[in-house]
Amino acid sequence: MVKKEVNLSTIGMKKGKQYETIVSTNNSQGMKNASPIGILCSGNDKVICRIFKGGKTLDNILSQKEFIVNITHDPELFMLSTIGNLPLDYFDENGSIKGVDAYFKCEVISFKEAVKQSDPIRNKNEAIVIKSEVKELIINNDVKAFNRGFGYVVETLANFTRFDLVDDNQKEEYLNKFREANRVVRKIGYPEDIQAMNEIKKELMKKGFKP
Numbered sequence: 001m002v003k004k005e006v007n008l009s010t011i012g013m014k015k016g017k018q019y020e021t022i023v024s025t026n027n028s029q030g031m032k033n034a035s036p037i038g039i040l041c042s043g044n045d046k047v048i049c050r051i052f053k054g055g056k057t058l059d060n061i062l063s064q065k066e067f068i069v070n071i072t073h074d075p076e077l078f079m080l081s082t083i084g085n086l087p088l089d090y091f092d093e094n095g096s097i098k099g100v101d102a103y104f105k106c107e108v109i110s111f112k113e114a115v116k117q118s119d120p121i122r123n124k125n126e127a128i129v130i131k132s133e134v135k136e137l138i139i140n141n142d143v144k145a146f147n148r149g150f151g152y153v154v155e156t157l158a159n160f161t162r163f164d165l166v167d168d169n170q171k172e173e174y175l176n177k178f179r180e181a182n183r184v185v186r187k188i189g190y191p192e193d194i195q196a197m198n199e200i201k202k203e204l205m206k207k208g209f210k211p
Helices: 056-064 075-083 148-160 168-188 191-206
Strands: 002-004 018-026 032-043 046-052 066-071 102-114 127-139
Touching: 018 056, 018 075, 032 056, 032 066, 032 075, 046 056, 046 102, 056 066, 056 127, 148 168, 148 191, 168 191
Parallel strands: none
Antiparallel strands: 002 127, 018 032, 018 066, 032 046, 046 127, 066 102, 102 127
């Protein structure tokens, strides 16, 4: 374990980009909770997250004004923290998740009601934007925080290779998947991810489709 000077770029986080993480929190009784949360890097030591109301994570952050962001590529941890809650023995004493590649501790700067018309979620006012300062960064292994953009590009390319092999209904399904992937990549991806999606779009148009 290495305690680093707070600079989120050391774990691959770039200002303006969103990363898939697991946020761990405590309630006022010390009960621990973990949930997958997208974290937007807004500076070397600042992050923003948008969390929908009704869950323990938001309640705990509103109450305690602090949380821990865990950086991992372990699918089991994402699965367990999504469909239920991590068992208590998965947590370290300080509230981080055992075995993660890195984590950082955040203190809340501000809360704000969030209304985002472009969001596909129906209840657009049922979320809070939380701005926070990173107070401590711990790196256990060399790691880069995970951005979903690259994953969408790879999945889209896999679908693209099948376009000439499937029927019209399946083609339309792939086009719908492309449109959604393109929306997400343009929102959170790196410039190279966006460029890759642009090139895929051009190739689909050459085939006569309207992606």
